[in-house]
Amino acid sequence: MAKAVFNRSLIHRIQAAVVVHDADTKVIVCNSKAQELLGLTEEQMLGKAAMNPDWKFLGADGERLSLEKYPVNQAVFTQQPLRDFTIGIFRPNKSDVVWVLVNADPVLDDKGKIQQVIVTFMDITDLKQAEEALRESEEKLVRAEKLAILGKLAGVLGHEIKAPLGVIKHSLEFLKVRLDQDVDAKIGEHLNLMHAKLNTMDKTIDDVLDFARTKKLELMTVDPGNLVEYLLRDIPIPANIRIVPDLGRNLPCIAVDERQIQQVFRNIIANAIDAMIDGGTLTVSTGKQLSDNAGHEFVTISFRDTGEGISPDHVKKIFEPLFSTKVKGTGLGLVACENVIHAHGGSIEVSSELGKGSTFIVKFPIKEN
């Protein structure tokens, strides 16, 4: 009896979390640290098997952990110790995830049959968050390097291609003037074709140059509802697309470079139209949102289409320079949009479901009086 009390006292004093399961994976012992990390009381945990739906874990990749991957189940199945397995724990009534490093040791009897599984785990949330911050800063660095290279490339395009393009175009125009009097219709057709294609090339180069240029913001205070309303009034929309404005009134004003932001919205709308090849509905909404972190308030402008949607893999990459889901996309449009929005202190995010459509939400800080 004294030994059992001693063991219980010892287990509860250990700073690592300890949970002991029986052969059916039911919890028979759990110490204070385990209760703290799992967000459950001893009464709530004792007798609970691994398959109980109250346990909610994430894998290291952030995806929901399948039942067979639960540490206790792995140890039961393999009858081998599990070492340094990372999982995230969803605790009841808490929004944040606790990340832990888990070890699980099966205790076998003389015949090699499982008697117990001792699971120990340590809180590595701070470490995980530091790793995440490092990963994010590395991604930002890679992105900045990509943008710098694109900037240089744009410079080369501007000087080394646009100038000769001008020569070719003017040379062609000279031929058209000279041949205009009695030109063969077919020759005229080909000259016009070359002229049109040169203009297309010129436009593509301008798009790259536009992307690479850092433009100074000319901020003015605007009503978000009016901003969107004016835009929707003069944007060409194909007949098979329905635009549904859902504009909140009396929203706080925002400080934006109207010309640049209208270009951003035009780009987002053009993408939405491209995604609805067989027609559909684009709902443009404005609203107000309280941010999660510092408590700042934002005005949101969202564009929800009923198009083909974007796969989760592509959603992750959608703001990467040179990434495009379109056959003829340059992969610069959304990056340029994001740059402009960030320059305003805002943000852009996307959610999408294949076959159902995508929603782009742009947030701007509310202008303080």
Add this chain to the structure above:
Amino acid sequence: MAKNSKILVVDDDADTLTVLTDLLIEHGYDVVTAANGVEGLKKAKKEKPDLALVDTRLPKMDGYEVCRQIKEMKGLDAGVIMFTAYGDAVNIEKAREVGADDFLAKTEDFANMHRAIKKLLGRR
């Protein structure tokens, strides 16, 4: 017979000079050319053009300085159109500051370029 308007084209790219010269002559203008900024100023002083087309990037003296000096040149009242591969807001602002009357991209349709030329010559 009315005298043709004289246009000075300043660009270090020989092909650009050739094609613009041919197009301008074809449209009834007299054309003089220069391949760098210093030569451009000398030709402006000697030839007294009615209008100058000046590239922003030039050897020896950049196009903005050429524009500024042409605009300040005594006895000369030439319109200046600057043209460049870099038609961004910063360059346009810079061109305005040195007194350029217009700013065009090198790939602009000649029809638009000609419209700008006629507009400036019509003001004289």
